[in-house]
Amino acid sequence: MRAIWKGAVTFGLVNVPVKLYSATEDHDVPLHQVHDTDGGRIRYKRVCEIDGEVVPYEHIDRAYDDGERTVVLTKKELAHLPAERDREISVVEFVPSEQIDPIMFDRTYYLEPDSKSTKAYVLLRRTLEETDRTAVVKFALRQRTRLAALRVRDEVLVLQTLLWADEVREAAFPALDEPARISDKELAMSAQLVSSFEADFTPEDYEDEYQVQLRKLVDAKLEAGESVDTAETFGETEEEGEGAEVVDLMEALKRSVAESRSRSGSTSGSGTRSGSKSGSKSGSGTKSGTASKSGSKSGTAKKPASRSRSRKAG
Secondary structure: OOOOEEEEEEEOOEEEEEEEEEOOOOOOOOOOOEOOOOOOEOOOOOEOOOOOOEOOHHHOOEEEEOOOOEEEEOHHHHHOOHHHHOOEEEEEEEEEHHHOOHHHEEEEEEEEEOOOOOHHHHHHHHHHHHHOEEEEEEEEOOOOEEEEEEEEEOOEEEEEEEOOHHHOOOOOOHHHHOOOOOOHHHHHHHHHHHHHOOOOOOHHHOOOHHHHHHHHHHHHHHHHOOOOOHHHHHOOOOOOOOOOOOOOHHHHHHHHHHHHHHHHHHHOOOOOOOOOOOOOEOOOOOEOOOOOOOOOOOOHHHHHHHHHHHHHHO
């Protein structure tokens, strides 16, 4: 990984030098736009509306338009804003971790110690762990002031940028203002259904089925030479009827519980764990799902090859 930012976490008189790394990455199959008649590559160009010339990125500045006037802001002006020059992650307060609503989370970064001594880093980490608190911090990154949550994950300090309060929309749905009468039997049956699906969350049990199928389609088209029939590759899928409405909520809950019991009963002998997980583990230790990996060349061992072949196909 390559550090994208260097600075220091500060709280009180404590200064913790750190490097910032992106903690997540995109696993999507890279695709680009082409002309449907001849396959020619379609690219986006930055064209000036005054002279019609293509403008190199280094000659592009930012501007603000209020509807009547336009103010041009140069790269030099933006770089000299006080908030952008500040290289500190300043702790504003330590709050109970459960008070931060997950809807506010944006991007996640890892913090690595940037000092020969890791004592200050470990001190901050252990303090957060033992007090069960999350540090609310402010810092500047890429010409924006950021609000973030500083917490611990697997003995590493993690920085999760937060949306500002005015960036979270209010959920105002008039339909929810109408009272709904829920009987005790319906609530009990619903709780029973939830109980039948209870499990510990294991992210590795899930996979991005669309990307698996996309890789399978790319590999099949490469082997076929020119094109391949999608239905032959993935099989026909019946579309569900639109506009269907559950008339009897109690009956639907009963049927859901019965189906769940039937699934768990049919798999209990073989040791297979059933549930709503798309990548549930079978008794042989392989993962099953909508897009089975058996017979596909897009399995885990060949993902790098598939990715490089997809680029050549463009």
